[in-house]
Amino acid sequence: MSTFLFVFRSLVGSLRLRGALLLLATGVLMICVLGAFSTLFLLEAPPPAGTTSGSEGELIAYLDAMLPTLDIEHLYVDLRNDPRIARVSYVLPQQLTRRDVSGAFIVATSTRPDTDSVAEDLAANPSIARVDRTAAHSGALAALPGSLRTGLLLGLLVGIALCLAVARFGLGDALRSFDGQLRILHLAGADPWTYYAPILALGIGCGVLASAAFIAILYPIHMAALSDVESPLGYAQGLLDPARVQLVAVLTALIGISLGSLVGALGVGLAARRSA
Amino acid sequence: MVQVSELSHTDDDGIRVLEDVHLHVEREELVVIAGPAVAGKSTLLRLLAAQIPPQAGQVLVQGRNIARLGRRKAIGLRRRIGYLPHDFSLLDGTVLENLEFKLRALGNFREQAEERSLIALEDVGLTAKLATRAAELDQVDRLRAGLAVAICNEPLLLLVDEPFADLEPEDRDAIGSALLRIHAKGRTIIITTRGPIPAALEAQRTVQLADGRLTS
Numbered sequence: 001m002s003t004f005l006f007v008f009r010s011l012v013g014s015l016r017l018r019g020a021l022l023l024l025a026t027g028v029l030m031i032c033v034l035g036a037f038s039t040l041f042l043l044e045a046p047p048p049a050g051t052t053s054g055s056e057g058e059l060i061a062y063l064d065a066m067l068p069t070l071d072i073e074h075l076y077v078d079l080r081n082d083p084r085i086a087r088v089s090y091v092l093p094q095q096l097t098r099r100d101v102s103g104a105f106i107v108a109t110s111t112r113p114d115t116d117s118v119a120e121d122l123a124a125n126p127s128i129a130r131v132d133r134t135a136a137h138s139g140a141l142a143a144l145p146g147s148l149r150t151g152l153l154l155g156l157l158v159g160i161a162l163c164l165a166v167a168r169f170g171l172g173d174a175l176r177s178f179d180g181q182l183r184i185l186h187l188a189g190a191d192p193w194t195y196y197a198p199i200l201a202l203g204i205g206c207g208v209l210a211s212a213a214f215i216a217i218l219y220p221i222h223m224a225a226l227s228d229v230e231s232p233l234g235y236a237q238g239l240l241d242p243a244r245v246q247l248v249a250v251l252t253a254l255i256g257i258s259l260g261s262l263v264g265a266l267g268v269g270l271a272a273r274r275s276a
Numbered sequence: 277m278v279q280v281s282e283l284s285h286t287d288d289d290g291i292r293v294l295e296d297v298h299l300h301v302e303r304e305e306l307v308v309i310a311g312p313a314v315a316g317k318s319t320l321l322r323l324l325a326a327q328i329p330p331q332a333g334q335v336l337v338q339g340r341n342i343a344r345l346g347r348r349k350a351i352g353l354r355r356r357i358g359y360l361p362h363d364f365s366l367l368d369g370t371v372l373e374n375l376e377f378k379l380r381a382l383g384n385f386r387e388q389a390e391e392r393s394l395i396a397l398e399d400v401g402l403t404a405k406l407a408t409r410a411a412e413l414d415q416v417d418r419l420r421a422g423l424a425v426a427i428c429n430e431p432l433l434l435l436v437d438e439p440f441a442d443l444e445p446e447d448r449d450a451i452g453s454a455l456l457r458i459h460a461k462g463r464t465i466i467i468t469t470r471g472p473i474p475a476a477l478e479a480q481r482t483v484q485l486a487d488g489r490l491t492s
Contacts, residue, residue, distance in 0.1 A: 184425065
């Protein structure tokens with residue numbers, strides 16, 4: 001075991017219940033911050049008064065469970081070449097919670113009136129098990145009004161501040177229970193980074209775990225929304241867009257790691273003050 | 277091994293703790309610095325251990341001026357100094373775990389750490405209690421364990437602050453004998469004390485520190 005892992009294990013092993021609970025609370029607050037951030041990203045702003053939410057219609061066509069891959073590819077090409085269709089994206093069966101299909105196509109029509117004829121054509125195709133219209137089609141998308149968006153943004157900032165404040169107490173407690181070891185290392189002439197690095201890693205670890213937990217929540221929600229677009233989850237258009245969900249997952253991972261690094265840096269600062 | 281010249285130090289409250297201190301300690305020598313409480317003994321040891329930087333004067337350890345060392349070299353030097361402060365406390369866990377923590381954190385492998393720990397425990401006469409929890413040790417054995425922690429990474433210079441304070445005469449002799457055993461292995465040792473010097477150490481060089489000034 002490397003020195004880093006040994007000191008990290010000693011640091012985690014010396015945690016008392018209070019410190020562990022405070023660090024857990026830090027992680028939960030990080031998940032809330034990531035939730036607020038992704039809500040801002042996944043929910044659209046409401047359309048201007050007197051207009052509907054976009055000029056396109058949107059459908060989701062679930063493919064027959066027994067459909068061979070080659071037929072899926074042919075169907076995709078046909079849809080791409082249809083002048084009534086603006087965009088097509090394929091959803092893997094693994095991205096859906098329902099198991100009776102071999103994937104789905106999210107089809108955005110060029111104009112709203114085209115949607116009905118495209119839906120009829122798709123429903124008549126024996127390769128397609130079912131066709132659903134998304135909330136984007138009916139214009140009933142869940143939207144975040146400006147005031148709520150501002151509130152969420154403020155909540156995000158307050159969440160970050162609260163997260164750092166709770167982390168400060170948690171790390172303070174963790175360092176108090178690790179005080180004896182810090183003293184030995186200091187007296188032994190150990191390089192301060194012998195204990196700074198594990199403290200930094202503890203913070204980053206909190207951020208990574210919070211991001212992983214958030215992504216582990218986000219993807220099942222995304223899959224559930226895609227599997228049943230007429231459910232309440234289907235009203236959040238961002239949740240139906242695999243690319244956007246993927247982008248949110250990457251961004252939340254980066255934010256989680258950054259927030260964790262900030263918490264770790266706070267811990268390093270506290271340790272430096274303690275050993276001085 | 278240690279060369280201190282014109283060393284002066286003022287504490288945070290503006291009180292002059294050390295005044296023009298000169299001290300020369302040869303390699304493999306054992307020196308006792310005796311003096312009353314608040315004479316500046318602990319400050320002198322902290323300066324020698326490179327725990328605090330000198331404000332005025334020079335401190336040379338192994339020929340190196342500790343005030344002029346870069347970060348990396350200072351760390352290297354501090355690793356060669358074993359320092360047992362008066363208020364040192366052991367970690368929860370067994371005596372062996374205490375030693376192994378220090379050695380593993382300094383980069384030793386488990387087997388190497390165990391081997392070095394056993395040698396250090398033998399030097400201080402605590403091998404029989406290596407599996408005893410630190411909290412269950414009596415005052416003398418806690419001190420022995422502290423000495424073992426200080427010497428387990430085989431430092432060339434050992435600094436021990438007030439090891440005999442609050443000890444019974446027979447316990448003082450036991451600790452004095454343990455220090456002599458460590459000294460016999462070729463280590464330079466500087467000990468401070470405000471009480472009587474144990475019989476085992478009476479033959480060693482003693483210097484007096486009073487009001488921040490050192491006298492032979």
